[in-house]
Amino acid sequence: MTERKDLIQEFLLIEPGELLETALELRTAGYRLGQACATLLGDQLELLYSFEKDNVLRNEKLTVDAAAPELPSITPIYSYAFVYENEMHDLFGITFRNLSLDYGGAFYKIARETPWNPKFGGGEKAAAPSEDGVSSEAEGGEA
Amino acid sequence: MSKRTVIPFGPQHPVLPEPIHLDLVIEDETVVEAIPSIGYIHRGLEKLVDKNEWPEMVYVIERICGICSFGHGWGYCKTIEGNLGVSVPPRAEYLRTILHELGRMHSHLLWLGCLADGFGFESLFMHSWRLRETVLDLFEETTGGRVIFSICKVGGMRKDIPNEMLKKMEETLRGIEGELHELADVFLDDDTVKSRLVGVGVLTKEEAFELGAVGPMARASGVNNDVRLDGHGVYGEIGFEPCLEETGDSYARCKVRIREVFQSIDLIAKCVSMIPDGDVAIEIKGQNPAGEFVGRIEQPRGEAYYYSKGSGQKFLDRIRVRTPTNANVPPLVKILQGCELADVPILVLTIDPCISCTER
Amino acid sequence: MAGLKIGKMVLGSLFRKPATKMYPIVPAVWKERTRGHIEIEIEDCIFCGICSKKCPTDAITVDRAAKSWAIQRMGCIQCSCCVEVCPKKCLTNMAGYTAPDAQKVTDTFVQPEKEAEPKEE
Numbered sequence: 001m002t003e004r005k006d007l008i009q010e011f012l013l014i015e016p017g018e019l020l021e022t023a024l025e026l027r028t029a030g031y032r033l034g035q036a037c038a039t040l041l042g043d044q045l046e047l048l049y050s051f052e053k054d055n056v057l058r059n060e061k062l063t064v065d066a067a068a069p070e071l072p073s074i075t076p077i078y079s080y081a082f083v084y085e086n087e088m089h090d091l092f093g094i095t096f097r098n099l100s101l102d103y104g105g106a107f108y109k110i111a112r113e114t115p116w117n118p119k120f121g122g123g124e125k126a127a128a129p130s131e132d133g134v135s136s137e138a139e140g141g142e143a
Numbered sequence: 144m145s146k147r148t149v150i151p152f153g154p155q156h157p158v159l160p161e162p163i164h165l166d167l168v169i170e171d172e173t174v175v176e177a178i179p180s181i182g183y184i185h186r187g188l189e190k191l192v193d194k195n196e197w198p199e200m201v202y203v204i205e206r207i208c209g210i211c212s213f214g215h216g217w218g219y220c221k222t223i224e225g226n227l228g229v230s231v232p233p234r235a236e237y238l239r240t241i242l243h244e245l246g247r248m249h250s251h252l253l254w255l256g257c258l259a260d261g262f263g264f265e266s267l268f269m270h271s272w273r274l275r276e277t278v279l280d281l282f283e284e285t286t287g288g289r290v291i292f293s294i295c296k297v298g299g300m301r302k303d304i305p306n307e308m309l310k311k312m313e314e315t316l317r318g319i320e321g322e323l324h325e326l327a328d329v330f331l332d333d334d335t336v337k338s339r340l341v342g343v344g345v346l347t348k349e350e351a352f353e354l355g356a357v358g359p360m361a362r363a364s365g366v367n368n369d370v371r372l373d374g375h376g377v378y379g380e381i382g383f384e385p386c387l388e389e390t391g392d393s394y395a396r397c398k399v400r401i402r403e404v405f406q407s408i409d410l411i412a413k414c415v416s417m418i419p420d421g422d423v424a425i426e427i428k429g430q431n432p433a434g435e436f437v438g439r440i441e442q443p444r445g446e447a448y449y450y451s452k453g454s455g456q457k458f459l460d461r462i463r464v465r466t467p468t469n470a471n472v473p474p475l476v477k478i479l480q481g482c483e484l485a486d487v488p489i490l491v492l493t494i495d496p497c498i499s500c501t502e503r
Numbered sequence: 504m505a506g507l508k509i510g511k512m513v514l515g516s517l518f519r520k521p522a523t524k525m526y527p528i529v530p531a532v533w534k535e536r537t538r539g540h541i542e543i544e545i546e547d548c549i550f551c552g553i554c555s556k557k558c559p560t561d562a563i564t565v566d567r568a569a570k571s572w573a574i575q576r577m578g579c580i581q582c583s584c585c586v587e588v589c590p591k592k593c594l595t596n597m598a599g600y601t602a603p604d605a606q607k608v609t610d611t612f613v614q615p616e617k618e619a620e621p622k623e624e
Contacts, residue, residue, distance in 0.1 A: 191559075264509075283537055284534045287537050287583075287596075288581070293538070302536070332508055
C-alpha cells in the first residue's frame, strides 16, 4: 500500500513581491503549476497558486487589496498560466502585468464585469456592445 | 513566402460538441499559429456556493459535466472530507473507485466514438457508442442515473451497491471485453484510421511537461503525472500502473485511452474481488468546514483540482474546480502549430475537450 | 486487411437484433433504482418546508397556510436531496421522466381536509 500523498497539505504564505521569485525557484526545482485561483475575503483577495511535484502539492498563498489588485504575471515563467490569470482578471478584476496572452477582459463572455468582486468595478458592464445573450443568472451578485 | 490568412474555427463546428473558438493563422494549408478563445458557456456554478449549503453543493458540482460527473462529485466530497478531517469507510472508497473507473470507460468510449465521427468513420462511431450503452445501463442499475449519478455524498456513499450487483457488473464488463477488443483492433490496426492519426500532432515529452499537459494527453507523450499514483481512493491498495506511450502523436493518445478502457475493467474486477463489507457512509453532525484543502482526482481527461475554503459556516467561502481541459488548452495550441488545416478538427478532439468543465 | 477488421463487426450486426429500440412504440425499461421524478404522499406531509430549503434548484415550493406542495417539474434535477431530508419520508423518487413540453410544468398537490386532524407544528 502506497502512502496517502494526497493528504499532505502545505500552505505557505508569501508576499505579493515574492511571487515571481518563488515561481522561478519552484520551476527550477521541477515543479509544475497545477492551478491558480482567487478568493474574496472581505476587503482582501486571497490568491492561491498550487504547484505539484512527484504527486505532492505545494500551495503558495498571498493576499492583495480587493479595491485595486495588481500583480506581476507569472506567464514569463509558466507560459500556461495565462488561462488562470485571464480567468482571475475577468472574474475578480485582478490586473496582471506582463501577461503574455492578454484577452483584455474577453476571456469569459459574461454579462457583468468582475462578478466575484463587487468592490472593484462590479455591477453591469457599461453599455455592453455585443455580448449576445451570454448571461449568467448565478453571477447576479447575490453575495 | 505565401500570404497569411486568418480562419475562424468554431465556436460552432461539426466535430465540436461544445463551443471553443480558435483563430487559425494559416499559410497555404498549414497552420502557423492558433489563438484559443473560450468563455461562451460560463455558468458561474462556483458562485452558487453562496446559495447552497455545503452538503447540497455536491449536486451542483456534479452537474458541471455530464461525462466526468462521478469524478466531480468525488472530488468535491474529497476536498470537503479533507477539510473536515474525516475519512470515509473502506467500502465507500472501493465503491467510489469502481464507479470512477466505470466513468472512465464511459468517457473513453464516448471519446472514441467522437474521434471516429471526426474522421468520418460513421459505423465505428456507432459501434463505440453501442458498447458505451452497456456501461450506461450498468450505471443506471447501480446508481439510478445514466449520466448524473448523485450517489456520492460528503462522508461516503448515499446507497450501498450490493455485492451481487457488483459481481453482475463485472460479468457484464467481461462480456463486452471481446467486442471491445474488436473495436480496439479497428482503431489501432485499420489503415484508414492510422493514416489520420499516426504522426499527426506530435507533442514531445519536454513540451508536454513545459506546457503542463495532463491526463492521457501527457501520458501519450511519456509524462507520468497520473494522480492515481498519490494513493487516493483505493488505488494504493489495489496496485496501479499508469498506461504510458512514448510517441506523443494522435495515435498514441488514442492508444492510451484504449488501453485505459481495458485497464479500467481489470481495476473494477480487482476492486470487486477485494471489496470489504461494512458501512458505506459516516455521519457528519454539527461540523462545518473551517479550513482549506486542495484535493486532486484523476478524471478520465486528466488531473482535476478541487479547492475548498470554509470559515465554519454552512456556506463555504470558495469552491474552486480546475478541470483537465483547462490545462490541456496550451498543449493544444502547440500541436496545432505546423499542422495541416484538415487535421485541426482531429487534433482538437484528441485533447478530449470538455468546455463546460473548463468554464463551469 | 483493413476493411476486414471493421467488416467483422459490421457483418455481425447484420445478424444481430438492433441495438436500439423503437422508443415511443416500445416503452423504455426502467431499472429499479432509476431516478425519474419525485412523487409525494401528500396525506403524510407536514409542510415543514425542509425540502424546499434544501433543494439545490429551488424547484419545490411549500405553502403551509394553503397546505400545498408544488414542484416545478422541469426545474427538478432528480438529485433526491428532498427525499433524503424529508422528516416524514413522504417523498419518493420514481422511475419515468417528465414528458417534454413547450411550457414549464408545475405540479401542485393540496392536502385534502381531514377530520380530527392533528395540529401541526
